[in-house]
Amino acid sequence: MPWIILAAIIWLINLIFIRPSGIKKYWGAGIWSLLLGFFMTEALVIQNDILFSNQVTFMVQGMPVAYLVGLAGFGLIIKCFLPVEKFWKLPYLIFLAAVLTWVEILFINNGYIITNQWSLYYSYLFKLIFLVSVAWLSHLTVREKRGFLF
Numbered sequence: 001m002p003w004i005i006l007a008a009i010i011w012l013i014n015l016i017f018i019r020p021s022g023i024k025k026y027w028g029a030g031i032w033s034l035l036l037g038f039f040m041t042e043a044l045v046i047q048n049d050i051l052f053s054n055q056v057t058f059m060v061q062g063m064p065v066a067y068l069v070g071l072a073g074f075g076l077i078i079k080c081f082l083p084v085e086k087f088w089k090l091p092y093l094i095f096l097a098a099v100l101t102w103v104e105i106l107f108i109n110n111g112y113i114i115t116n117q118w119s120l121y122y123s124y125l126f127k128l129i130f131l132v133s134v135a136w137l138s139h140l141t142v143r144e145k146r147g148f149l150f
Helices: 002-017 020-025 027-048 065-080 086-109 120-141
Strands: none
Touching: 002 065, 020 027, 020 065, 027 065, 027 120, 065 120, 086 120
């Protein structure tokens, strides 16, 4: 249930703060986020004995489906709110990685994620690499206009 709530919050943020034209424009970032999140989680996390709790009913490769749906929505948030100035892009991604690590701490403390020899430092770096990769790949595939009025 917490994965469904998290995915619902992410998509609610998208629906409230991003216009439908923005969702159409940034859907590529959502696809990149979903693909990178799936493969990075599969390769790094599951092979390092980090498991999602058994309380989840719908799972794909050991990951909750709601987690994957949330990843797609989070890709839209990453790209839509990514600062235009290069100076602020890295601090933005560092802040998002810290927020995601804080959410992970909450999930670990409540038993929704079970870890074995995995530190929060590794988790933070994992999330930062994921966010930088999504921002970079979505920059390659999503066309941006510099003028906000026209």
